[in-house]
Amino acid sequence: MSISKRAGRPRARWLVLLLAALLLVSCGGGDEYAADYDQPAADQQSLDQQSVDDESDWYYAETPEDCFEGEEFDPVDELCYLVVECDESGDCGDESPGFVQEFFGLLDEVAWGVSGGGFEDAGELQENTIVTYRVDGNQIVDPELAEVSDDLLDFQDDTETQQALWTYFSQLIPPDQRTFLTQYVVFTDGPDETLAFVTADTEDPTKWILAVDIADGGDIQDLTFTLVHEFAHLLTLNSQQVPADYELAADPENEDLFYEAAAACPTYFPGEGCSEPNSYINAFFERFWADIDAEWQEVDQLQYEDQDEYTAALDQFYANHQDEFVSDYAATNPGEDIAESFATFVLKPAPSGDTIADEKVAFFYDYPELVKLRAEISGRLVSRLRRN
Numbered sequence: 364m365s366i367s368k369r370a371g372r373p374r375a376r377w378l379v380l381l382l383a384a385l386l387l388v389s390c391g392g393g394d395e396y397a398a399d400y401d402q403p404a405a406d407q408q409s410l411d412q413q414s415v416d417d418e419s420d421w422y423y424a425e426t427p428e429d430c431f432e433g434e435e436f437d438p439v440d441e442l443c444y445l446v447v448e449c450d451e452s453g454d455c456g457d458e459s460p461g462f463v464q465e466f467f468g469l470l471d472e473v474a475w476g477v478s479g480g481g482f483e484d485a486g487e488l489q490e491n492t493i494v495t496y497r498v499d500g501n502q503i504v505d506p507e508l509a510e511v512s513d514d515l516l517d518f519q520d521d522t523e524t525q526q527a528l529w530t531y532f533s534q535l536i537p538p539d540q541r542t543f544l545t546q547y548v549v550f551t552d553g554p555d556e557t558l559a560f561v562t563a564d565t566e567d568p569t570k571w572i573l574a575v576d577i578a579d580g581g582d583i584q585d586l587t588f589t590l591v592h593e594f595a596h597l598l599t600l601n602s603q604q605v606p607a608d609y610e611l612a613a614d615p616e617n618e619d620l621f622y623e624a625a626a627a628c629p630t631y632f633p634g635e636g637c638s639e640p641n642s643y644i645n646a647f648f649e650r651f652w653a654d655i656d657a658e659w660q661e662v663d664q665l666q667y668e669d670q671d672e673y674t675a676a677l678d679q680f681y682a683n684h685q686d687e688f689v690s691d692y693a694a695t696n697p698g699e700d701i702a703e704s705f706a707t708f709v710l711k712p713a714p715s716g717d718t719i720a721d722e723k724v725a726f727f728y729d730y731p732e733l734v735k736l737r738a739e740i741s742g743r744l745v746s747r748l749r750r751n
């Protein structure tokens with residue numbers, strides 16, 4: 364088994380253009396992370412004064428009078444959200460006129476395909492940290508400025524965009540679904556490349572960090588898909604699903620430790636720990652990856668040997684199993700596969716085909732709590748998009 368990592372979903376773009384530029388991976392979550400954003404208090408102060416104390420710059424609130432028909436006012440968020448009713452079979456009216464039509468119409472332009480091999484090391488991306496916030500419910504507080512080169516100072520000053528990206532995420536994902544998200548990092552690797560990623564906190568791997576590229580937030584459809592994809596990692600890898608391996612989290616570059624933990628795990632081992640037998644990711648792996656895992660392992664191993672070979676082999680792996688994946692990026696590994704499939708589940712109508720890719724999307728309909736969550740995210744999304 365190879366070392367797995369948790370890194371970003373790249374912005375959607377065409378395969379051929381991508382392959383050249385991508386960094387490959389060692390392993391998610393670097394030790395050096397904490398050192399990246401240690402900054403003198405004086406720096407933090409100026410940011411505090413600019414933005415966080417002045418909520419009017421970015422904080423958007425509604426009143427019950429602002430709600431449209433079918434929406435309910437959430438007094439905690441101070442926002443209106445569309446209420447979506449689903450029946451017991453998980454039918455939320457996907458085929459009927461109404462919100463879903465509107466919703467999928469709005470999102471129709473999302474480019475689904477992204478590059479195989481578009482996988483950057485979370486540790487490398489963290490070196491491009493611009494500012495780190497602590498997450499406090501719906502709010503982000505205590506910004507810590509990273510030391511950045513002069514060309515990134517504009518991004519560092521742009522607290523409005525930093526806040527807007529977080530606010531959009533917090534409006535899409537219900538608060539009770541992201542209690543383990545404790546930090547929000549703004550980073551950049553330049554335009555395109557990785558739009559966002561999540562990684563467990565190395566000091567306490569039950570806590571998670573969401574990072575968003577401030578240079579890539581301009582395309583609402585890419586942003587929406589990617590944020591739901593990143594949330595899918597939180598949903599499938601949080602410590603209730605995959606009990607955190609503290610030893611491994613504290614020493615993520617230690618391959619011996621990794622192989623030892625992987626070998627001792629009777630269920631799917633995504634890298635963060637040994638998945639619970641009834642976890643989403645273990646069920647997904649057992650159902651969809653048992654037949655292709657050996658072939659994929661050989662491909663995945665190449666990334667530690669030769670980047671070009673790895674990329675070519677991953678493309679070939681995807682080509683061999685194209686009707687099994689909702690996007691080429693999904694073929695990267697089981698963790699990316701479940702994240703891409705979940706985002707498709709949330710953002711697209713229920714599948715009508717009978718490919719394995721369709722089955723992967725339909726997989727989530729077997730979980731009533733996920734059908735409910737899908738409806739909730741959909742309603743929140745429609746209410747936000749309506750107002751943009």
Ligand SMILES: [Zn+2]
Binds near residue numbers: 596698699
């Ligand atoms: Zn991902």
